[in-house]
Amino acid sequence: MDFLKQKKGFLGYDLNTEIENKVIIVPFGLEKSVSYGGGTKNAPKEIIKASHQVELFDEELNKEPYKYIGIKTLKSFPIKKNLKEAINQLSLINKKIISKNKLPLVLGGEHSLTPGSIKPLAEKYNELTILHFDAHADLREEYEGEKFSHACAIKRCLDFDNVKVVSFGIRNISASEMKFYNNNRDRIEIFWSKDKKKWDLNNLKKFFNQKNVYITFDVDSFDSSIMPATGTPEPGGLLWDDGLPILKKVCQMSNITGVDINELAPIKNFNSYNFLVAKLAYKILSYTFEFKS
Numbered sequence: 001m002d003f004l005k006q007k008k009g010f011l012g013y014d015l016n017t018e019i020e021n022k023v024i025i026v027p028f029g030l031e032k033s034v035s036y037g038g039g040t041k042n043a044p045k046e047i048i049k050a051s052h053q054v055e056l057f058d059e060e061l062n063k064e065p066y067k068y069i070g071i072k073t074l075k076s077f078p079i080k081k082n083l084k085e086a087i088n089q090l091s092l093i094n095k096k097i098i099s100k101n102k103l104p105l106v107l108g109g110e111h112s113l114t115p116g117s118i119k120p121l122a123e124k125y126n127e128l129t130i131l132h133f134d135a136h137a138d139l140r141e142e143y144e145g146e147k148f149s150h151a152c153a154i155k156r157c158l159d160f161d162n163v164k165v166v167s168f169g170i171r172n173i174s175a176s177e178m179k180f181y182n183n184n185r186d187r188i189e190i191f192w193s194k195d196k197k198k199w200d201l202n203n204l205k206k207f208f209n210q211k212n213v214y215i216t217f218d219v220d221s222f223d224s225s226i227m228p229a230t231g232t233p234e235p236g237g238l239l240w241d242d243g244l245p246i247l248k249k250v251c252q253m254s255n256i257t258g259v260d261i262n263e264l265a266p267i268k269n270f271n272s273y274n275f276l277v278a279k280l281a282y283k284i285l286s287y288t289f290e291f292k293s
Contacts, residue, residue, distance in 0.1 A: 001096065002075045009073030011282065012052035013066055021070035023103045023285060028090055029076075030109035032083040038231060039265030043277075044107040046266040048073065051278035058286050065286035083148050087116035094258065095120035103288070105281060108262030110231070111138060112148055114216045115156035121257050122160040125212045128257070130157060131250055132167040133221035133243060135234035137190070139177040150231075150263070153216075155180070158187060166207045168246060169193045169221035169238045193236055204249050213254040215247070215284060217261045219277055229273035230263045240276070244283065251287035259284055 001024075007014050010025045027044030056064045074093075080086040090106065090113055097104040098120050106117050111134075122128050132138075132154060139158075143151035157163050164187045171193040173181070181188050189207060191199055220230040223237035250256075261284075264277050 002077075004073045004075050006072075010048055010051050010071055011054060011056065011066055013056060015067070019067065019070040021072045021102065022289065023069055023071045023105055024097045025071060025073040026090070026093060026097070026104055026106045027074060027076050028079065028106050028109045028113055030079055030086055030090075030113045032086065032110065032112065039267075040108060040110045040231065040263060042266050043109060043264040043274075045076070046274040047107050047261075047264065047278050047281065050271060050274035051282065053275060054279050054282050058283075061286060061290055065282070065289060069285055069289045071285070083112060083146065087112060087148060090116035091119040098124065098258070103256070104258045105285065106258075106260035106262075107281070108260055108264070111150040111153040111216070111218050111262045113262060114153045114260055115148070115159070117216075117258060117260050118157055118160070118163070118214050121212070121214055122163055125257070126162060127212065128160070128163050129208060129211045129213050129254075130154070130163060130165045131208070131213055131215045131246075132165050132218075133169050133216070133238070134167060134218040135169060135172050135193070135220040135237055136218070136232065137167065137170050137173040137177045137181065138218075139180050139188075140174065141176070141180075158184070164188070164207075167191065168243075169196075171236050172234055193238065196238070196242060201245060201249055204246070205253060208250045208254045211254045212257050213250060214257050215250075215259045217259070217280065217284070218263045219261065220263055222276075227273060227276065229265055229267045229270065231265050232263075243280075247284060248287050251284075252291045256288040256292075259288075
């Protein structure tokens with residue numbers, strides 16, 4: 001595996017002392033099935049660039065988490081042209097990372113990548129729970145003739161019998177997806193965006209306590225007022241302070257096994273959206289390792 005020099009990688013930090021790296025950043029600018037706005041292929045490099053502006057001290061945790069996490073960033077590499085082959089390519093990369101007892105954090109790229117990203121984890125663990133942030137349910141069997149479309153990402157994850165999904169921020173779902181959801185309530189839980197004022201985070205324990213958890217964060221889960229830089233933006237979504245308490249509680253009670261952040265489509269000269277995603281990635285890692293035993 002070829003890595004960027006630390007100063008050019010995620011967060012762009014330079015330490016005088018060597019620390020064991022626990023995280024490998026995988027830049028995976030997949031863009032094969034986007035159906036509205038494009039640009040996800042450019043997201044990883046823009047997120048990494050923006051991460052160099054993220055303050056390394058976390059005022060909530062009162063420390064500089066990067067000093068005890070240890071983060072390496074893979075050099076960019078060609079992504080397979082065929083969508084199914086690209087998904088399998090990511091699966092093999094993550095399998096190698098997991099075999100070294102490192103945590104993969106995939107910077108997408110469109111949401112189609114998630115089934116490939118979780119595959120080695122679904123094979124490793126008897127049960128895997130996905131913490132899913134999204135505006136869309138992504139439960140379609142196929143979309144525009146493609147069963148590996150970004151609109152089918154969570155449905156493909158559920159092709160693994162040992163996977164369950166808990167989704168936050170959903171506010172766009174088709175009739176066929178709703179039928180599938182209603183028929184599979186034992187494996188899918190949805191916290192609808194319209195009900196966010198009623199969410200009781202104490203209920204998270206029954207879904208996540210002492211579970212092996214994978215986090216997939218589609219940035220269109222954020223309200224379009226703070227995240228227009230995505231292919232399928234939706235009004236009525238989450239704000240920054242809606243998402244963080246969920247992430248923190250889940251990280252406190254579960255074993256985080258992997259992460260992906262997807263569907264950023266950078267807008268030229270509007271760097272705040274790239275920065276938001278870079279800070280989100282650092283926050284997820286900070287919570288993950290703050291509470292790891």
